[in-house]
Structures are given as C-alpha cells and as structure tokens.
Amino acid sequence: MDIFAFPPLALLLDGAYTALLSLSHLLEPFASAAAAALAVVLVTLLVRTCLIPVGVSQAKAEQMRARLAPRMRELQQKHGKDRESLQRETMALYRDEKASPFAGCLPLLVQAAVVGILYTLFLRPEIAGHANALLSHDLFGAPLGTSLLGAIGTGIDAATAIVWAVALLIIVVIADITRRVFPAQVPDEGPLAVPGMETTMNALHYLTAVFAVFVPLAAALYLVVTVTWTLVQRALLRRRYPLPE
Numbered sequence: 001m002d003i004f005a006f007p008p009l010a011l012l013l014d015g016a017y018t019a020l021l022s023l024s025h026l027l028e029p030f031a032s033a034a035a036a037a038l039a040v041v042l043v044t045l046l047v048r049t050c051l052i053p054v055g056v057s058q059a060k061a062e063q064m065r066a067r068l069a070p071r072m073r074e075l076q077q078k079h080g081k082d083r084e085s086l087q088r089e090t091m092a093l094y095r096d097e098k099a100s101p102f103a104g105c106l107p108l109l110v111q112a113a114v115v116g117i118l119y120t121l122f123l124r125p126e127i128a129g130h131a132n133a134l135l136s137h138d139l140f141g142a143p144l145g146t147s148l149l150g151a152i153g154t155g156i157d158a159a160t161a162i163v164w165a166v167a168l169l170i171i172v173v174i175a176d177i178t179r180r181v182f183p184a185q186v187p188d189e190g191p192l193a194v195p196g197m198e199t200t201m202n203a204l205h206y207l208t209a210v211f212a213v214f215v216p217l218a219a220a221l222y223l224v225v226t227v228t229w230t231l232v233q234r235a236l237l238r239r240r241y242p243l244p245e
Helices: 007-050 052-079 083-096 106-121 148-153 158-181 197-204 207-214 217-240
Strands: none
Touching: 007 052, 007 106, 007 217, 052 217, 106 217, 148 158, 148 207, 158 207, 158 217, 207 217
C-alpha cells in the first residue's frame, strides 16, 4: 500500500518536491550539480532553526530531570519492584512539578517526518505523475537518490565511496563526542537499574550511522547536518542550563 497515494500526503509530497526543486534551481549558478545537495543542507538548517525554541525546552527538561533524580531514586527504593506504584508516583511527581517526562520529544518527531519526506523524494522515480528531476542530482559524483547499500549492490565507484565514507565518518565522530560529553544517565539502583543499560544507551548514539546506510544520500546528508547541529546546540544550552551538582 502506497500511503502517498492518499490525497493529502500526495499533495504534501508534491509541495515538498516543488519547493526543493525550486531551491535547487536557484542554487545551480553557485553549486552546479551539487545544487540539490546544498538545498537539502539549507532545508536542514531551516528546520533546525525553527526548532531552536523546542531545543531550549528540551534543555530545561533535561535540567529538570536531573533535579528530580534524587527524588526518583527515593521512589525507586520505596516501591521496589512494584512497577505500577512506581509509575503512578512518578507521574504524580512530574505533575506536582508541572513538568512532563515526555518534554523534548517534538524535535525527534519533526525530524523523523523530514527524513521520511526526503527518503521518499529521492526514492520515487515519479512524483505526482511527473518524472522526479531530483534523481539527476549528485554530490561530487555520488547520486543523491542512492543508498550506500544500493551503491554497493550495483558496483560502487571511487567518488561515491569517498562521499559516503566522509558522511559516515562525520556521523560516527559526532556520536562519539556526544557519548563522551553527554554520558547516559541511568539509575544505578532500583527496578529501573537494568544490567547493561548504560552500554545499550551508549550504543544508541551510533544508531544514526547504521540508519544512514539504508537511506538515500540526500537523507544521509540531512542526518550529517542535524547531528552536528544537535551537538553544538546541546553544548551551548548546557552552559545556559547546567545540570545540578
């Protein structure tokens, strides 16, 4: 079933296609064949700029969770393995503090939607019944509409291999810096203290690199820009909203 056959989604996809293609045409005098790639970068920066207020809310929520951590540990010790009581008391604690345990989830949802649209735009040979002109664009010889797995399957060339290697290297390096600068906060006691949880949380930082292998280069380019933005923004906001000692 093609969900983009549903009229509202088809209209959304066609609108995104028209906007991105128009921006690519505007950038062609400066970027030539890489105009679409530059357009993806600019769209990423625009999306992240619009999400700055949400990023501030996310930083405040992280600060709030750190402030409530001692009380959370008390609840975990008090209720032991009674997960139902622990969940009820945890929600009551957040309610009393006029906070939400789900604060900061909006950026993830918005970015998932943007990646989904880019994935679709650079995957379909036709958009709204006409040929997809975006598929003719590349970045330094690497087609924007081809994933790394797809390129390997059809015989990857040197230019494509280099572009993908650089993109994945940036994502992995950013993930490693993030893991070191912002270590995972996991409980060391109570029912939520699961063996190996810290290792699992640290491994999740590298999940973006794994995901990037399966998406078209255009979507991977979005991931490169957004993980870099996220690290810089988070470092700046941490200085503005430091965690309690």
